[in-house]
Amino acid sequence: MKKAIFLSIFIFSCITFALSQDKPVKFTVSVSTDSILMDNYFEVKFILENADGKNFEAPDFSQHFNIISGPNFSTSMSIVNGDISKKMTITYFVEPKETGLFYILPASVTSNDKVLETSPLEVLVVPNPDGVKQTLPHGDNNNYQFNFGNPFDMEFSMPDIKELHERSQPLPEETQPVEKPKKKRKTIRI
Numbered sequence: 001m002k003k004a005i006f007l008s009i010f011i012f013s014c015i016t017f018a019l020s021q022d023k024p025v026k027f028t029v030s031v032s033t034d035s036i037l038m039d040n041y042f043e044v045k046f047i048l049e050n051a052d053g054k055n056f057e058a059p060d061f062s063q064h065f066n067i068i069s070g071p072n073f074s075t076s077m078s079i080v081n082g083d084i085s086k087k088m089t090i091t092y093f094v095e096p097k098e099t100g101l102f103y104i105l106p107a108s109v110t111s112n113d114k115v116l117e118t119s120p121l122e123v124l125v126v127p128n129p130d131g132v133k134q135t136l137p138h139g140d141n142n143n144y145q146f147n148f149g150n151p152f153d154m155e156f157s158m159p160d161i162k163e164l165h166e167r168s169q170p171l172p173e174e175t176q177p178v179e180k181p182k183k184k185r186k187t188i189r190i
Contacts, residue, residue, distance in 0.1 A: 023050040023085070027109055027116035034121075037128035041068050041095040044104055046118060048088040051111040056090060059105035065094040096125040 025048075032043035046058070061067055070092030077086045096102070104121040 025049065025051040025111060025116070027053075027107075027111075027118055029104060029107065029118040029121050031104065031121060031123060033134075035124040035126060036096060037132055037134055038096060038099050038125055039128050039131065040134040041093050042123070044070075044092045044094055046090040046107045046109075048109055048111065048116070050086055052086070053088055053109040053111045053116075055108075055110040057108045058090070058092070059107050061092070061094055061104075064098065064100075064102045065096055067092055068095055069093040096123075099125045099127050101125075 027046070027048050030045050030047065036042050046056070056071075058071060070090075072091040073088070074091070075086070075088045077084065079085075090107075102123050102125065104123060106117040106120055108115055108117045110116075
């Protein structure tokens, strides 16, 4: 009985794996914004779908951008009704060095003995005379969010530092609980 169950699971897994191989392999690049104010940063994601990748080569950011964070790697795999999807994401946070129109040059990765490249992507950096700080679309100034990818999709947020400080202040004297003195019991010896 156990052998039959194991054999049927194995056959089902093989069929599912074979069917999943029909999905097209994609290697793309995306940015959190295609126009940015100077002295701000943005997110660059390189995404490989439906394949395993190795020998990832990032573009040279150093001419026009400073790398604030990266490369940050994440992978995910999902099975929905026997349909298998795989995704590998390489993320960078970069800050422009000067204003102008720049390109995120192609990145490359090897998959199934083929070298895949992304298309160049245009980013416009404009002056920021007022010193405005932009936020990424998935967060705000008061929350720090970390997305670890599927299947967990966990989000952690941290409240504003001022809010934490206000919470830690002692209560005013009139609202602080008052400790009542304990009454001593009298014992009577007989």
